[in-house]
Each structure stands twice: as structure tokens, then as C-alpha cells.
Amino acid sequence: MNLLSLDELYEKSKNLKDGDVILDVRRPDEFAEGHIEGSLNIPHDSVVDHVDKLKEYKNIYIHCKMGGRAKMAYSMLEESGVNNMEVCVEAGFQGWVEKGYPVHK
Secondary structure, three states: OOEOOHHHHHHHHHOOOOOEEEEEOOOHHHHHHOEOOOOEEOOHHHHHHHHHHHOOOOEEEEEOOOOHHHHHHHHHHHHOOOOOEEEOOOOHHHHHHHOOOOOEO
8 A cells, every 4th residue: 555644645736747636535525515626526435436537547646534435445446456546544634624734615
């Protein structure tokens, strides 16, 4: 599992390159309350339904609220042949908010 710290995720969010995506695997209602600007919301329990779309990205940075769902999504995608991923399990979006990083609504 390729781990990504919260600070690294923040840096990546400021400099996303073509072909990169931040994948937010929280529920849509959680996403609507606030998210990282430009992130893609696919709930963790349906990521395998989007494997073909996700394989098109060069780099996928996965996060959730606390880290657990992000780990599950990473494992499910890895089993489905997606391998261009990093996962943030350090405090997740809750930690993002606590650090004062920008939140898009």
C-alpha cells in the first residue's frame, strides 16, 4: 500500500497535474458538506464499478473521513488491477479540516 501523508495530499491538491485525481470515497452527503476542491466523489462501496474510468488516471490520491474507507477502496481497486494509487490514512478529511486546509462546498 502506497501511503500518503495529509501534508503530502495537501501539496498534491495545490499542484494537480493532468491525469491526476483526488478520489474522495466518502458518502455523497459527507462530500456535499465539504470536500477538497476538484476531487472526485465515488463512495468506497462502489469504486469497483468505476475501475475502467479510474484506470484512465495517471495518479489517484485516495482519502476518506478517517482513513478506513480509503484503505478498503485502495484494496478493492488494487484487486481490480488499478495500481497507480496512493492512499491517505492519516486523519483523512477530518484531519484536513482540523489543519485548516481549504474546504470547498
